Structure formats: structure tokens, C-alpha cells
Amino acid sequence: MKKKIGTLILIVLMLGYLTAPAPILAAAQPIIKVALKIDASSYSDKIYGPYQVVDNKTGAVVATVNNSDGVQVDVSPDNGGDIYVLNGEGAVTTLPADSTGLYGVGAGGTVQALPKDYFMVDAQAKPRAAKGLALTVDGTPAGTFVGPLEFQRQSTQLNNPPLIGFNGKRYRGNFRLIPRSETAFNIINVLPMEEYLYGVVPSEMPTSWHMEALKAQAVAARTYALRQIKANPLAEYNVLPTDASQVYGGYDKERGSSSSAVDQTRGEVLVYNGQPIDAVFHSSNGGATENSEEVWSSTVAYLRGKVDPFDYNDWHYRSDPKNTVTYDKAGLITQLNLKGYNFGDVTDLIVDKLTTVGQRIQILRITGKDKNGNPLEVILKNADRVRTTFGLKARAKSMTLVKDPVTQELQSVTFTSEGWGHGLGMSQYGAKGRAENGQTYKQILQFYYTGAQLVGDYNQSQ
Structure with a gap:
């Protein structure tokens, strides 16, 4: 009886194995492109581990590196190099690469126009190099390529991965160097989301x-x-x-x-x-998050203000001197002008509205005169505009004005804040x-x- 039960269990297990659905594969990771440098004038660093350099224009592999200690790779814009033209006396004249209307002078003094895409070396007409990116690997020129050039890793192992150096840091994934002009290119790090x-x-x-x-x-x-x-x-x-x-x-x-x-x-x-x-997200909300429309402009259903007692921390509430910002009148005018407001004089700052949850300054009215002496009023219409206009760490919790006791002329303003960031x-x-x-x-x-x-x-x- 025991033998028959064991056989039956084995059959059931085998049927279960044969009829079980195939395991669901994990979703493929999205690929993200990070612009490490916009309008770079050059790239010079090391590549660690197995990589190929591919000219994306043609799909050709133009270089291969594989050294865990790093191989030096240099890339710079190349507009064809110098143009060499033999003159009638056999001397070589060097002209800039972007010269147009070049002429060769023969031994008999005959002048002949050169094609725009040609130069002459040792009396032999040769095509100019295509405009693009000049690649050098381990000190040896590999050529100039229209690009984009892509450094493609040849291993996707997560531990001890192949890496690319740039500006003192190392990165996973690929690098894509995309020409933007004759003198600059963008450096884009292309890699899977989780990495x-x-x-x-x-x-x-x-x-x-x-x-x-x-x-x-x-x-x-x-x-x-x-x-x-x-x-x-x-x-x-x-x-x-x-x-x-x-x-x-x-x-x-x-x-x-x-x-x-x-x-x-x-x-x-x-x-x-x-x-x-x-x-x-942000560093610290100062005790409450806010509704999106009170900090920025539009209403976002999932960005709602809430009191948050778990946010409290000594640094962003007490210790940091940047929690308090003071401007005397001259400094206030200078700051407002730096932000694009044409004040020649400021007479008052008036809080028109506080945020619903955090009770921070949401709408601030600034009155005074422009640089021509005409009346000027500027209204800062949300809490983040107040924060960024006056260079505050967080939304303004309070504002204190100091005025001359006799003339009531504005002398200074002090903003206090708690937290760090926009609060959304x-x-x-x-x-x-x-x-x-x-x-x-x-x-x-x-x-x-x-x-x-x-x-x-x-x-x-x-």
C-alpha cells in the first residue's frame, strides 16, 4: 500500500510539473539616458574592463579595450585637420580646416581652384577627413568618425562591472558621445534603470x-x-x-x-x-507638507498637504544659520533686481496669504518704485516663488520688518524658515x-x- 501511494504521489507531481504554467519573466528594465556633460569640448579618461567603441553612424566597431586597470581614451572634435597646399615653389602652406575657396598654384604659375572637400599633400589630392569626433586609444589615433561614438560594455555583470571614467568618477553602462557642433559634443551615460x-x-x-x-x-x-x-x-x-x-x-x-x-x-x-x-521629494518639510497649488501653480491630486511630526530634526529646525535670512534695504533691492524685478526702492512687504496646512507665506506683495521713480508693485503668488526669490532654504515661516520709528521707512527684512526644500x-x-x-x-x-x-x-x- 505504501508503494502504491508513493507511486501515485510521483505521478501527480509529474503531471503537475508538466502542466504547470511557465514562470513569468521579470519585466525588462527601462533604459535611462543621463546627460553627464552638455557641450563638452573633449573627453579624456580611462575605460576599465571589456568595452567596444562603436561608430553609430555605420555600426562599425572602431576600437576594443579590455583592461581592468584602465585604458586611456581621448575624444575631441575634428573638423578635418589642417589643409596642406603645395605652392609653385614646392613650399607647404598650412591653412585652417574651415577655409573655403582654396587654390593650388602650379609650377608654371597657373592657379587652379581646389574642390571644397579636398586638400593636397605631396602633390596628391586627397579627400578631407569627415567632420566628427577624433578618437585616440592608449595614445594611438583610431580615426575620425561622424558619430555618435558609443562606448559599449561587453559584460553586464553587476559585481566588478566594466566601468567608464569621467571627471574623477566611474560609471556603469555605456557612454554615448553625440556631436552638437563643430566644437562640442554631449556625453550621455546610457544604462539600465536599476544600475x-x-x-x-x-x-x-x-x-x-x-x-x-x-x-x-x-x-x-x-x-x-x-x-x-x-x-x-x-x-x-x-x-x-x-x-x-x-x-x-x-x-x-x-x-x-x-x-x-x-x-x-x-x-x-x-x-x-x-x-x-x-x-x-525634498530634504525636510519643516513640520508639514503642502498642497501643490500653494507651492507651485497647478493642483496635483497626490501632492496634498499634511502635518508631519516625524520630520523633526535639529539641523533644519534649529542649528543651521541659513534658517534665518536678513536683508537691509539696499541688499533687498539688489536681490529683487537679481531676480528680474525692476525696483529702485522698496517701501513695504505685505503677507496676503498663508498656506493652508503649513501656515507658510504663500502670497507676498512687494511695493515700492521702479528705477524711474514710478510706483511698482510685485506679487509673489506661491510659496516656492517666495522661497527662491529671497534665497531661503525652505518656505518662509515668518517675516519681520524693521522700520524707522519716526519716518516708517523700511530698513530691513528678516525671513525665518524651517526645513529644506519646496515641501512637496x-x-x-x-x-x-x-x-x-x-x-x-x-x-x-x-x-x-x-x-x-x-x-x-x-x-x-x-
């Missing part, structure tokens, strides 16, 4: 922070990046490596804890109405506080992005 995030999360949040906070940061950064890719998938690049997008420090910035946070949330993004949200979306210090108080990354994200849904596989089911 990009390995260099973003530790650049945006201290890696010593709680894992749940790091995971929340990974999801927010992934969502932000995916939204940029979807906005214009054919764009030359999707993001910058600075806080104009989100900070990306490349391979040398990577740390084990932040990479683990990326791996543990692989493919997870936040969506609203089926689309990736604009997952903005996720607070990084708030995420830290919430994680340390037992909240999961999903709970953290749910708080800061109202009504947004966490989905997997880069939302590719949509």
Missing part, C-alpha cells in the same frame, strides 16, 4: 539611514526617472545628474545598504490613474523618522503621495 538607481539613492539619502527609508527613496527615485523616460522616450537624454533632476553619483557613490534597497524594491513604482506620478511630496527626514518609528516603506510612500498606488514591473501592464 542608475544604485548611484542615485546613496547620492540623495545617507546610506546609514534605516532600510525602510532607503527603500522609500528608491521607489520615489525610480518613479521619477520612469516618468521622465515616458515623457519623451526618443529624447537624446532623460535626466541630468544634478538636483535639477535627481543627484546621480555613479559607481563610486554606491554602497551596500542603498543597493540592497534598490534590489528589494526592483521594478516598483507609484502610479495615479495608471500613470507614473511626479514623485518629487516625500520628506527625506520625514521618511527617516517614520522608518525609525516602525513604518514600512509602503506606509511612508502612502503618507506622502496621497492616493498613489504602488505597482511592480515598472507599470508595464498599462
Whole structure:
């Protein structure tokens, strides 16, 4: 009886194996393009590990490098080099590469126009080199190529990966060098999303922070990046490596804890109405996030203001002297003019409205005279405009005016703020506080992005 039962179990297991559905493959990672340098005049650094240099114009492999210690590679714009013309006496005249209307003078003194795309060396007419990028590998010229040139890695291993150096940092993935003019080209780092995030999360949040906070940061950064890719998938690049997008420090910035946070949330993004949200974040909200329309301009359903006691931290609330900014009258006029407001004199600053949740200055009216002595009034219509106009760390919590006790003439203004940044979306210090108080990354994200849904596989089911 035992033997028959064992045989029956074996048959059932085999049938289950044969009829089980094929495993669902993980969604393919989106590829992101990071503009490391716009209008570079040259590239000079090392490539570590197996790479091929490909001329994307023709698809030809024009160089191969494979040395873990690094191979020096140099690229510069090349407009054809110098043009050499033999004159009638046999002497060589050197002319600039962009010269036009060149003429050769024969031994008998006959002048003959040269074709625009030709030069002469040793009395032999030869085509000029095509305008493009001149490539040198390990000190040896490899040629000039119309481009774009692409440094393509030949291994995708995550540990000890092939890398490309640039400006003192090393990067995963490929580099794409795209000519923009006769003297400049863009340097674009092209790589899979998760490898990009390995260099973003530790650049945006201290890696010593709680894992749940790091995971929340990974999801927010992934969502932000995916939204940029979807906005214009054919764009030359999707993001910058600075806080104009989100900070990306490349391979040398990577740390084990932040990479683990990326791996543990692989493919997870936040969506609203089926689309990736604009997952903005900031360092510290000063005790409350805000409604989007009070900080910027438009209403965004998932960027709603909420009181946030978990954000509190000594530095952005107390210790940092930048929490207080003071302008005397002359400095105030100078600052306003730097921001494009044509004040010759300022007579008053009036708070017209505070934000609903954080009670920060939302609308500020500035009165005075222009440089011609005419009355001038400027209204700063949202909290972030107030913040950026006066160079504040965060939204203005309060404003104090000092006026002459006799004439009531404005003498100075002092703004105080708490936090750091625009105050919309996720607070990084708030995420830290919430994680340390037992909240999961999903709970953290749910708080800061109202009504947004966490989905997997880069939302590719949509």
C-alpha cells in the first residue's frame, strides 16, 4: 500500500510539473539616458574592463579595450585637420580646416581652384577627413568618425562591472558621445534603470539611514526617472545628474545598504490613474507638507498637504544659520533686481496669504518704485516663488520688518524658515523618522503621495 501511494504521489507531481504554467519573466528594465556633460569640448579618461567603441553612424566597431586597470581614451572634435597646399615653389602652406575657396598654384604659375572637400599633400589630392569626433586609444589615433561614438560594455555583470571614467568618477553602462557642433559634443551615460538607481539613492539619502527609508527613496527615485523616460522616450537624454533632476553619483557613490534597497524594491513604482506620478521629494518639510497649488501653480491630486511630526530634526529646525535670512534695504533691492524685478526702492512687504496646512507665506506683495521713480508693485503668488526669490532654504515661516520709528521707512527684512526644500511630496527626514518609528516603506510612500498606488514591473501592464 505504501508503494502504491508513493507511486501515485510521483505521478501527480509529474503531471503537475508538466502542466504547470511557465514562470513569468521579470519585466525588462527601462533604459535611462543621463546627460553627464552638455557641450563638452573633449573627453579624456580611462575605460576599465571589456568595452567596444562603436561608430553609430555605420555600426562599425572602431576600437576594443579590455583592461581592468584602465585604458586611456581621448575624444575631441575634428573638423578635418589642417589643409596642406603645395605652392609653385614646392613650399607647404598650412591653412585652417574651415577655409573655403582654396587654390593650388602650379609650377608654371597657373592657379587652379581646389574642390571644397579636398586638400593636397605631396602633390596628391586627397579627400578631407569627415567632420566628427577624433578618437585616440592608449595614445594611438583610431580615426575620425561622424558619430555618435558609443562606448559599449561587453559584460553586464553587476559585481566588478566594466566601468567608464569621467571627471574623477566611474560609471556603469555605456557612454554615448553625440556631436552638437563643430566644437562640442554631449556625453550621455546610457544604462539600465536599476544600475542608475544604485548611484542615485546613496547620492540623495545617507546610506546609514534605516532600510525602510532607503527603500522609500528608491521607489520615489525610480518613479521619477520612469516618468521622465515616458515623457519623451526618443529624447537624446532623460535626466541630468544634478538636483535639477535627481543627484546621480555613479559607481563610486554606491554602497551596500542603498543597493540592497534598490534590489528589494526592483521594478516598483507609484502610479495615479495608471500613470507614473511626479514623485518629487525634498530634504525636510519643516513640520508639514503642502498642497501643490500653494507651492507651485497647478493642483496635483497626490501632492496634498499634511502635518508631519516625524520630520523633526535639529539641523533644519534649529542649528543651521541659513534658517534665518536678513536683508537691509539696499541688499533687498539688489536681490529683487537679481531676480528680474525692476525696483529702485522698496517701501513695504505685505503677507496676503498663508498656506493652508503649513501656515507658510504663500502670497507676498512687494511695493515700492521702479528705477524711474514710478510706483511698482510685485506679487509673489506661491510659496516656492517666495522661497527662491529671497534665497531661503525652505518656505518662509515668518517675516519681520524693521522700520524707522519716526519716518516708517523700511530698513530691513528678516525671513525665518524651517526645513529644506519646496515641501512637496516625500520628506527625506520625514521618511527617516517614520522608518525609525516602525513604518514600512509602503506606509511612508502612502503618507506622502496621497492616493498613489504602488505597482511592480515598472507599470508595464498599462
